[in-house]
Amino acid sequence: MGNKWRKLKYNLIEAQKSGFETLLTFGGAYSNHIYAVAAAGEEFNFKTIGIIRGDELNSDSNETLKFAKSKGMDLVFVNRTDYQNKDILANKYGKNAYVLPEGGTNELAIRGVVELMDEIDNQIEANFVCVSIGTGGTFAGLLNSSRLDCKILGFPALKGINDINQLIPSHYFRNKSNFEIISDYHFGGYGKYDSELLNFMQTFENEHNIPLEQVYNAKVFYGVLDKIKRDYFPINSKIVVVHTGGLQGRIEFK
Numbered sequence: 001m002g003n004k005w006r007k008l009k010y011n012l013i014e015a016q017k018s019g020f021e022t023l024l025t026f027g028g029a030y031s032n033h034i035y036a037v038a039a040a041g042e043e044f045n046f047k048t049i050g051i052i053r054g055d056e057l058n059s060d061s062n063e064t065l066k067f068a069k070s071k072g073m074d075l076v077f078v079n080r081t082d083y084q085n086k087d088i089l090a091n092k093y094g095k096n097a098y099v100l101p102e103g104g105t106n107e108l109a110i111r112g113v114v115e116l117m118d119e120i121d122n123q124i125e126a127n128f129v130c131v132s133i134g135t136g137g138t139f140a141g142l143l144n145s146s147r148l149d150c151k152i153l154g155f156p157a158l159k160g161i162n163d164i165n166q167l168i169p170s171h172y173f174r175n176k177s178n179f180e181i182i183s184d185y186h187f188g189g190y191g192k193y194d195s196e197l198l199n200f201m202q203t204f205e206n207e208h209n210i211p212l213e214q215v216y217n218a219k220v221f222y223g224v225l226d227k228i229k230r231d232y233f234p235i236n237s238k239i240v241v242v243h244t245g246g247l248q249g250r251i252e253f254k
Helices: 004-017 032-043 063-070 086-093 107-123 137-144 195-208 217-229
Strands: 022-027 047-053 074-078 128-133 151-156 179-181 239-241
Touching (some): 004 032, 004 107, 004 137, 022 032, 032 047, 032 063, 047 086, 063 074, 074 086, 128 137, 128 217, 137 151, 151 217, 195 217, 217 239
Parallel strands (some): 022 047, 047 074, 128 151, 128 239
């Protein structure tokens, strides 16, 4: 289904309406958000600036950064300490830019993801909706508009995320309680993976013809199927797993 264009939709409308010509945002080396902002910038005639965490990187480090550069995004690589000071960086590199937060999560992004939950409900009254957690915006948007009898399960791709409030304020999802953070399937943290996950990806793709990538989606699909084996879900549950895209970061199998 993808999620980044949904998070960008109302931000782009706001940026255009307010007369901004440049978008500035932040991300790591494998950021799907950076990839999406670069593509949207070219499509809707915005200049784009990406502040990238990791001064050891360059625009040829991986396919995500290569793509962003090819779409005209100016990439600025900063060390991990300076990266924490996002207000200073935004003022330094984009004084007149429309600033999108890391991962794109803000009120307008939540509004876009709410539409995804509405689409799911129109097609199937799911008992569970499962999604990977990066910055938490997609999870919050799904939860924001979910029915109380539908449980939203978040599978962090980052190590050490056990509480959604570690990522986003509770007002983004109106203090709902029909959710669970399942933090057992991060495979070592953001961008980390092992042979078990790669073997799962290859088997899953061969059996279902659905491509995955090892940063986000393989982890959530692995987690959901493992939970099914462990009888986590009641019999006859309707389970939706949101595939959030990001296949440009996928490891290719020989």
